Amino acid sequence: MLRKRSKYCPSCTTKGLKPTSNPAILDCRHCHGLWFEDGSLNQAIVQQHECLDQYDHELHLGPALRTSERLCIRCRVTMTQYQLLVHYSTEIDCCPDCDGVWLDKHEIDQVMHSPKLKQALTDLNQAVSWKSWLFQFLTAMPAEYNVQPQRTPWITRTLVVLCSLIFGLGALSPEANEWIFVNLALNSDTQSPAYFVLQLLTYQFVHGGLMHLAGNMYFLWIIGDNLEDALGHGAFLALYLFAGVMAALAELLLFDTSQGPLLLVGASGAIAALFGLYLMWFRHASLTFMIVVYQKKLAPHWYFLIWSLINVVGMFSGQGDVAWAAHLGGFALGLLLGYLLKDYVFRKNPLIAMLNQPEAMLRR
Ligand SMILES: [Zn+2]
Ligand SMILES: [Zn+2]
Structure with missing residues (x-):
């Protein structure tokens, strides 16, 4: 018998994730975090910035910090925590196997604005x-x-x-x-x-x-x-x-x-x-x-x-x-x-x- 394993929120762990209008992005109705399948986060960021050519198109994360307590919703392996940018210490979870990314609710805006944030921090520093x-x-x-x-x-x-x-x-x-x-x-x-x-x-x-x-x-x-x-x-x-x-x-x-x-x-x-x-x-x-x-x-x-x-x-x-x-x-x-x-x-x-x-x- 084949049973499809439902995808649990990596944060609340007991609540299931639901697909959004973009099937590659799933959301948790309970904690309002978002799961991004490999590549879909970059796409979402590019869509947010009309004038992205002055910035990099890809999410360039800061250093890997430690092993996360959270599990990838697909691979069930522990994810890795990365610092969002070299000069911005928000920590986000990425799966080392499938490159999926989990964002807590308060991190979503920061990640979406990360190309501008990166440019700003370069200027300020x-x-x-x-x-x-x-x-x-x-x-x-x-x-x-x-x-x-x-x-x-x-x-x-x-x-x-x-x-x-x-x-x-x-x-x-x-x-x-x-x-x-x-x-x-x-x-x-x-x-x-x-x-x-x-x-x-x-x-x-x-x-x-x-x-x-x-x-x-x-x-x-x-x-x-x-x-x-x-x-x-x-x-x-x-x-x-x-x-x-x-x-x-x-x-x-x-x-x-x-x-x-x-x-x-x-x-x-x-x-x-x-x-x-x-x-x-x-x-x-x-x-x-x-x-x-x-x-x-x-x-x-x-x-x-x-x-x-x-x-x-x-x-x-x-x-x-x-x-x-x-x-x-x-x-x-x-x-x-x-x-x-x-x-x-x-x-x-x-x-x-x-x-x-x-x-x-x-x-x-
Ligand atoms: Zn949740
Ligand atoms: Zn994975």
């Missing part, structure tokens, strides 16, 4: 090069290591162009510069409420000097593209302008107007809020920090911690004409919004969510 060293040595600006955005950062580019354009116009003649400062800068003496509200927006596009402009625009350029990609164009713009308004209000709140009116310009407040968002969502990214001639990749929380300390010291020493309170206010707002929007952003961007998992192995 790049070591500093002589180019990044020379760049920072000459400009005193950090090099950024992060994933490539999927969308063109139109808003970020437009903001950079607008700020530069207004600065360029001001540089044409002293009269033009005067006009810009009188009309577009935020002035605490402004009487008309409507005009004051307008200034809360326009002051963000005016800069006091070339270094002020260059520093702000550089940071907007390197971190704005990733944030715009994560949020979408409209939400990014709304958040940026809102943060600029709130940062100005923070500066006004702490400013002593008995010494004269506050005249505020610059995108720093809004950009400080972007730092907060960046820290909450891109903990896998790196910004380089340079001590004399030694360049080191730092995680955003270290980088921005140093940045905040400089601002706190600046605020209490009451130094010069820098709007310390606007910087710190903007940063605090960014941290809060970053925390509140974290789940939304991770749901919208599975790759960013996966890179924030402890499985991501980052080299700094």
Whole structure:
């Protein structure tokens, strides 16, 4: 008598597996894991990625780790556990005889995205090069290591162009510069409420000097593209302008107007809020920090911690004409919004969510 052995789930062991719309893929209705017959996993991954030609078509696993406790549903031999990627420590079960693969429910998304995950981890784990060293040595600006955005950062580019354009116009003649400062800068003496509200927006596009402009625009350029990609164009713009308004209000709140009116310009407040968002969502990214001639990749929380300390010291020493309170206010707002929007952003961007998992192995 011939009896067809039913295929039991390798994880629950007592529940049978049922075929899905693709007969080479079976699923467990109980634990929602998936069994892939030899080759069907690669096919499923290729189908998920329309633009796979930039990536490898095949699943390249990381190192074999150990013998699994699970049995292959066909061969009844113990499977082998492999690390998903060299730099991603999810462990998946593969049969050494038939090359079938078992994925637990929480591993499915990670494996399906593995070509992108692999590319992202390669980018993030790049070591500093002589180019990044020379760049920072000459400009005193950090090099950024992060994933490539999927969308063109139109808003970020437009903001950079607008700020530069207004600065360029001001540089044409002293009269033009005067006009810009009188009309577009935020002035605490402004009487008309409507005009004051307008200034809360326009002051963000005016800069006091070339270094002020260059520093702000550089940071907007390197971190704005990733944030715009994560949020979408409209939400990014709304958040940026809102943060600029709130940062100005923070500066006004702490400013002593008995010494004269506050005249505020610059995108720093809004950009400080972007730092907060960046820290909450891109903990896998790196910004380089340079001590004399030694360049080191730092995680955003270290980088921005140093940045905040400089601002706190600046605020209490009451130094010069820098709007310390606007910087710190903007940063605090960014941290809060970053925390509140974290789940939304991770749901919208599975790759960013996966890179924030402890499985991501980052080299700094
Ligand atoms: Zn199961
Ligand atoms: Zn097998």
